[in-house]
Amino acid sequence: xxxxxxxxxxxxxxxxxxxxxxxxxxxxxxxxxxxxxxxxxxxxxxxxxxxxxxxxxxxxxxxxxxxxxxxxxxxxxxxxxxxxxxx
Amino acid sequence: xxxxxxxxxxxxxxxxxxxxxxxxxxxxxxxxxxxxxxxxxxxxxxxxxxxxxxxxxxxxxxxxxxxxxxxxxxxxxxxxxxxxxxx
Numbered sequence: 001x002x003x004x005x006x007x008x009x010x011x012x013x014x015x016x017x018x019x020x021x022x023x024x025x026x027x028x029x030x031x032x033x034x035x036x037x038x039x040x041x042x043x044x045x046x047x048x049x050x051x052x053x054x055x056x057x058x059x060x061x062x063x064x065x066x067x068x069x070x071x072x073x074x075x076x077x078x079x080x081x082x083x084x085x086x087x
Numbered sequence: 088x089x090x091x092x093x094x095x096x097x098x099x100x101x102x103x104x105x106x107x108x109x110x111x112x113x114x115x116x117x118x119x120x121x122x123x124x125x126x127x128x129x130x131x132x133x134x135x136x137x138x139x140x141x142x143x144x145x146x147x148x149x150x151x152x153x154x155x156x157x158x159x160x161x162x163x164x165x166x167x168x169x170x171x172x173x174x
Contacts, residue, residue, distance in 0.1 A: 016142075017149050044162040051142030051163065052135055055103075059134065062104050075131040076138065083170030 020050045038084045045084055052076040107137045125171050132171055139163040 024046035030036035056073040111133035117123035143160040
């Protein structure tokens with residue numbers, strides 16, 4: 001990665017890590033309440049979701065696509081969801 | 088996202104998109120050669136893998152973790168792999 005993005009990520013990573021933690025807490029609570037089931041760790045599930053979310057944002061912000069953010073995110077979410085829900 | 092990262096991503100996104108395309112081509116070829124099977128689109132699979140890869144890098148580069156990059160990436164890959172391989 002270029003030095004520019006590396007330094008920006010150093011600044012931004014706290015926010016990304018916080019988003020990850022918040023999502024992880026929500027998933028954990030939902031699993032404990034029986035609203036949501038998965039054999040995977042809530043923190044790892046949250047990381048995967050945050051990963052595809054940011055990647056969708058990056059693809060969307062690039063000049064090369066005219067796709068809607070939802071159109072970029074959704075097919076990635078479908079793949080990930082299959083994994084999360086796998087028995 | 089902060090303006091810093093937004094502008095850095097504008098610069099870096101071309102590289103990320105190129106990485107995505109290269110990976111997508113490899114997956115596509117492997118599927119055509121029967122080395123790899125999935126009911127999902129190679130481009131979407133590549134996007135998910137790039138997403139968790141960059142997210143693992145971000146988590147790893149943040150000051151809050153002492154984990155190895157592989158230790159961060161692997162559990163996310165396991166979830167995603169279940170999805171990719173789902174029938």
